[in-house]
Amino acid sequence: MLRRNRPNYLETLESAQRLAFAPLIFQAAAAALRSGLLKVIAENPGISSDEAAGKAGMTAYAAEVVTDMLVPAGILERTALAQGEENGKSGHGLKTTPTGDLLVYDEMTRANFFFSESVCYAGLAFTREALAEGKPAGLKAFNPGWKTIYPHLPELPGEARSAWFGFDHWHSDQAYGAALDILARMFPQTSPLTLVDIGGNTGRFSKAFLLRFPEAKAVIADLPVEVDALPRRPELAEVRARLSGVAIDWLTPDELTDRPQAEGADLYWMSQFLDCFSETEAVSILTRTRRAMTQNSRLAVLEPIVDEQRHRAAELSLAATSLYFTVLANGNSKFFNGAELRRIFAAAGFAIESEHPDLGVSHTLFILRPENAF
Incomplete structure (x- = not known):
């Protein structure tokens, strides 16, 4: 019935999972907004998760759990680390997507x-x-x-x-x-x-x-x-x-x-x-x-x-x-x-x-x- 070989099946499957986990995505976004984590990332594109956690007053673990949720949800995306942050660090940086920017800056x-x-x-x-x-x-x-x-x-x-x-x-x-x-x-x-x-x-x-x-x-x-x-x-x-x-x-x-x-x-x-x-x-x-x-x-x-x-x-x-x-x-x-x-x-x-x-x-x-x- 699912016709797994039909065009765009994987995109449709992703959309369905986004709906299935919508309450979790929403609460992760709420936590990122209320804590200031999302604003920190919006204002410092390419910042590491650890650095963003410190600026927002969150533990590194909490920030990692939230940002891991918001990346596949289309609110954040991974980038190279901001200049200077790569010293002594490995991994990636973070920045907001256009959707993330709306959550931070758009009044409506x-x-x-x-x-x-x-x-x-x-x-x-x-x-x-x-x-x-x-x-x-x-x-x-x-x-x-x-x-x-x-x-x-x-x-x-x-x-x-x-x-x-x-x-x-x-x-x-x-x-x-x-x-x-x-x-x-x-x-x-x-x-x-x-x-x-x-x-x-x-x-x-x-x-x-x-x-x-x-x-x-x-x-x-x-x-x-x-x-x-x-x-x-x-x-x-x-x-x-x-x-x-x-x-x-x-x-x-x-x-x-x-x-x-x-x-x-x-x-x-x-x-x-x-x-x-x-x-x-x-x-x-x-x-x-x-x-x-x-x-x-x-x-x-x-x-x-x-x-x-x-x-x-x-x-x-x-x-x-x-x-x-x-x-x-x-x-x-x-x-x-x-x-x-x-x-x-x-x-x-x-x-x-x-x-x-x-x-x-x-x-x-x-x-x-x-x-x-x-």
């Missing part, structure tokens, strides 16, 4: 890697259970009593919390500038605007919006744990006078119409928010949002569309994040494909006024209006 790769390591890795042991039950079984790696990850983000261990927000902010930030340019063309800068930032989390977008629109006000509508923390966030100090919050749990029947601050705003905003819910839940959230809007209100939805990406790397990142949603976040959501998301908008009573693809790395901005607004 590092955000994705540390998110996988600190947030996802332990919980992924429960993937089959999560798929079978439709619940985030992997959360038991943090706390067996948690039902979803979102109310507990402040409770994550330090490295996991830093990695979660680093991942979330990096991907969002790449698209925010372009999205604000589009919103600036929609709304005159002199008009006093009210923004309702649904799922606003730490207030990162609301702050950017208020700095771009100095006459505007913003209301963050999010879980109580996030709203309660807003006054204590020092990064919001310069916009605090124009920023407020209302608590809402979208997994209950709560309505924005019960919160006067969030009714009748000019602009409602959702960034990477709907993908945190199932299709049925997303329709419900959008429907309740529409009920708080006027005919002149607009809803801006910033989402990555899994089947409308320019690059395979972006598609792979989105597919991996969908598995995180399944195993650790909520058990029943994923990044939507284009047809699904547009169907959700229509089912909730929205018409698409405009679409703006290819913002940042992977996002599309949808400008929606209530279907009966002409």
Whole structure:
């Protein structure tokens, strides 16, 4: 069945082994990154394993085990020893491959890697259970009593919390500038605007919006744990006078119409928010949002569309994040494909006024209006 004489059999066999040992490769890479060993090698191409170990504070044995793993994995390669190191030594030197350089220097790769390591890795042991039950079984790696990850983000261990927000902010930030340019063309800068930032989390977008629109006000509508923390966030100090919050749990029947601050705003905003819910839940959230809007209100939805990406790397990142949603976040959501998301908008009573693809790395901005607004 394997047809061992077929072309490229050995290359295919190597690829299969890389998958079979992927967890070991990943942990070796994590150890090399966290210890600084990979950076030492990147900055000193041709360095010996022993010398790199000393600079990184590792034993020679530990460095040898890790680098022996990372060479066939394509993260390091062996070279002649750097000039001067060959005196009294035998063997080879080491240098990073282009993949290794990305792990050391590329911000997106590092955000994705540390998110996988600190947030996802332990919980992924429960993937089959999560798929079978439709619940985030992997959360038991943090706390067996948690039902979803979102109310507990402040409770994550330090490295996991830093990695979660680093991942979330990096991907969002790449698209925010372009999205604000589009919103600036929609709304005159002199008009006093009210923004309702649904799922606003730490207030990162609301702050950017208020700095771009100095006459505007913003209301963050999010879980109580996030709203309660807003006054204590020092990064919001310069916009605090124009920023407020209302608590809402979208997994209950709560309505924005019960919160006067969030009714009748000019602009409602959702960034990477709907993908945190199932299709049925997303329709419900959008429907309740529409009920708080006027005919002149607009809803801006910033989402990555899994089947409308320019690059395979972006598609792979989105597919991996969908598995995180399944195993650790909520058990029943994923990044939507284009047809699904547009169907959700229509089912909730929205018409698409405009679409703006290819913002940042992977996002599309949808400008929606209530279907009966002409």
